[in-house]
Amino acid sequence: MRVLIVTTGSRGDVAPYLGLGRHLADHGHQVAIAAHDTFEEMVRETNLEWRRIPGDPNALIAGSLQRQVPGKPLPTMSDFLDGVADGIVDAAGQGTDVMVTCLGQAPVSLLVADALGVPSLGAYLIPSIPTDQFALPRATWSGAGHRADGRRMMSGARRHYIDVLPRLARRLGLASSAVDGIWERWLGDNGWPICLGYSPSVVPRPSDWPSNVEVTGYWWPPVPADWAPDxxxxxxxxxxxxxxxxxxxxxxxxxxxxxxxxxxxxxxxxxxxxxxxxxxxxxxxxxxxxxxxxxxxxxxxxxxxxxxxxxxxxxxxxxxxxxxxxxxxxxxxxxxxxxxxxxxxxxxxxxxxxxxxxxxxxxxxxxxxxxxxxxxxxxxxxxxxxADDGAGQVLSRINALVQDGPY
The missing domain is CATH 3.40.50.2000 (Glycogen Phosphorylase B;)
Structure with missing residues (x-):
């Protein structure tokens, strides 16, 4: 089965997905990692296929910190996501039976998977499903409660995709209404499967999360087979x-x-x-x-x-x-x-x-x-x-997806 893992961001954002991908490959799947040019060598060192996503995460991070990198223009989030969306379409078009996506690119990956008619799964590194039991990362307290604050924060992130997703839907030949259900699935609603790659001993799973959201444990980056310390x-x-x-x-x-x-x-x-x-x-x-x-x-x-x-x-x-x-x-x-x-x-x-x-x-x-x-x-x-078997739990969920077909 051809599994495409979509991951963008910093080195720390990408590395866990290499561990996840290596585990899936070791258990019989053909795995490709869609990531920025910066990580091509890192992906190939793990003997996984690399598929290119354009964009410079270094410059984007510098821009978010308001720090100019000499000789590198600071990209806007909209421009960055436009390029990423095109890259995900191209990567998926090279042969994909299942899509696994990081949090930031889940809206784009969902739309692409829908267009291809293949099952997809969210694989997130942080708790990002609103809950009454704790505040999500980056959520600010408004007095309305943790769940409301979490939904407000996640909904606010939609602004980055306002122009990106409709343009992408047109490219994929989808009706504009195809975008409408993306947001609820991004938040874990409507049964879309989401695996969270951290330990339940660090952040226990809230009892009010839907059953399709699973805390698996960490996905450990692999050590390249030919690596040796200096x-x-x-x-x-x-x-x-x-x-x-x-x-x-x-x-x-x-x-x-x-x-x-x-x-x-x-x-x-x-x-x-x-x-x-x-x-x-x-x-x-x-x-x-x-x-x-x-x-x-x-x-x-x-x-x-x-x-x-x-x-x-x-x-x-x-x-x-x-x-x-x-x-x-x-x-x-x-x-x-x-x-x-x-x-x-x-x-x-x-x-x-x-x-x-x-x-x-x-x-x-x-x-x-x-x-x-x-x-x-x-x-x-x-x-x-x-003691957690994080990658193993994701493997089980993917195998179930393959049997059940597209969500």
């Missing part, structure tokens, strides 16, 4: 106490010049060693007890550290929980404040330190505090997260 990294790890991991992923684009000295001073003040990952910030930190590195699988590196300073993206948060190391969350934008506050309340992280308020002294204090957290609680969460 001997310099291995030597550094073996040369002293476990270091602190520092990485901000794809969020702080081209902000390495400011971050480097700040991180170096914090590490020195805290009296620890550190492994600092460059990410899209271009972060490079020099020091006797600091090693700057490029991309290294979290599954391999994080268990060899004593704590993790990170931006609290959904994927990195899950990886740190799985590794059983305490965290210092430094949220930047989007759903990151949600995860940062949540892991703090779970006892596995210090209080969130928003990126805009980051100082060397504050970071040094937070690192020291993280090292004194209750390790029994951190270990307990790690065991729970590892």
């Amino acid at each position: 001997p310099v990294l291995v030597e550094f790890l073996e040369a002293g106490p476990e270091p602190v991991f520092v990485g901000f992923g794809s969020m702080v684009v081209d902000d390495g010049d400011r971050l480097g000295p700040l991180v170096a001073e914090a590490v020195s003040t805290a009296g620890v060693r550190a492994v600092v990952q460059a990410g899209w910030a271009g972060l490079a930190v020099a020091g006797d007890n600091i090693l700057s590195i490029g991309s290294v699988p979290h599954e391999w590196l994080l268990p060899r550290t004593c704590a993790a300073v990170h931006h609290a993206g959904a994927g990195t948060t899950g990886a740190v929980l799985r590794a059983g190391v305490p965290a210092v969350p430094v949220p930047v934008t989007a759903d990151q404040p949600y995860w940062a506050q949540l892991v703090h309340e779970l006892g596995s992280a210090t209080a969130p330190m928003p990126y805009g308020q980051l100082t060397s002294q504050g970071l040094a204090r937070a690192i020291t505090e993280a090292l004194s957290l209750d390790h029994a609680r951190v270990d307990e969460l790690a065991r729970s997260v590892k």
Whole structure:
């Protein structure tokens, strides 16, 4: 069965879908990943087919943070989504029996799947189905209740698609009314299957969600078969106490010049060693007890550290929980404040330190505090997260979809 997985955004947004895709492929499905050019190599390293979606996620993230990347114009969301929609149509047209889609592109993917007459499934990295039991990420309190606030927030996101979906429906030869039912399915209504890729031990499934919405557990990015750690990294790890991991992923684009000295001073003040990952910030930190590195699988590196300073993206948060190391969350934008506050309340992280308020002294204090957290609680969460079979549950849902036909 030919499964197309649609994913856009940052590296952390894409990586879990590679783990999901690899699991599906290992169980007999032909899997293609539709993603931006930036991730072509990353997809091919996992021996999955890559299908191109145009657009520069680096520039889009920079624009959302109001930070210009030299030599790159800041795209509008409408222009970005127009290109993405065309890319999804082209990707699906290369042969697709089932479509699996991330949250941001679910409206587009649903319309394309409807046009092709193939079943589809939502695969989201965050809790995004309105509930009375807690506030959704990014939802603001209006006094009307969590469910109403969640629906209001999700409905507000429709504005990005107001022009995109009708134009896409015309291209696909669909009636304009085909767009009407997309929004309810996006929110989990009308029985459209949605799998949420985080652990129920982190965010328990609310009892008021419909039965078609399932919390599966995390989808772990695969380690490429031919990957091996740099001997310099291995030597550094073996040369002293476990270091602190520092990485901000794809969020702080081209902000390495400011971050480097700040991180170096914090590490020195805290009296620890550190492994600092460059990410899209271009972060490079020099020091006797600091090693700057490029991309290294979290599954391999994080268990060899004593704590993790990170931006609290959904994927990195899950990886740190799985590794059983305490965290210092430094949220930047989007759903990151949600995860940062949540892991703090779970006892596995210090209080969130928003990126805009980051100082060397504050970071040094937070690192020291993280090292004194209750390790029994951190270990307990790690065991729970590892026990989930997230990708396996999605596989079961897809196999059922294939038998039942289009929704």
